[in-house]
Amino acid sequence: MFLENLTFLSGISSAYVIWAFHSDTEAELLSSIPCVQRQQENWDEMRSYGVAWWLRNVASLRTCIERVAKNIFQKDQNPLDAALFYLAMGKKNVLTQLFKVFIIFIKF
Numbered sequence: 001m002f003l004e005n006l007t008f009l010s011g012i013s014s015a016y017v018i019w020a021f022h023s024d025t026e027a028e029l030l031s032s033i034p035c036v037q038r039q040q041e042n043w044d045e046m047r048s049y050g051v052a053w054w055l056r057n058v059a060s061l062r063t064c065i066e067r068v069a070k071n072i073f074q075k076d077q078n079p080l081d082a083a084l085f086y087l088a089m090g091k092k093n094v095l096t097q098l099f100k101v102f103i104i105f106i107k108f
């Protein structure tokens with residue numbers, strides 16, 4: 001557990017990121033990340049493992065970012081927190097719906 005926390009705080013070495021980039025087992029590497037195992041993906045942990053650098057499969061990367069955005073929104077129910085992720089994926093309609101629900105929720 002200590003090693004996991006240390007890795008999370010400092011990130012991983014660039015040598016490991018390069019190794020992961022050249023690996024053929026992206027799915028297995030992705031599933032070994034603790035936040036993915038817990039199904040609570042968050043950007044800080046994904047960034048510390050360098051996922052954006054070595055995950056070459058665009059569909060898998062989009063799925064990861066969608067989960068990150070969903071988890072960020074569900075944390076505080078604030079669409080502003082997840083806006084950057086949804087806009088980066090071109091999901092403007094999802095973001096507008098979240099804002100509509102958020103505004104209705106605030107009025108009541």
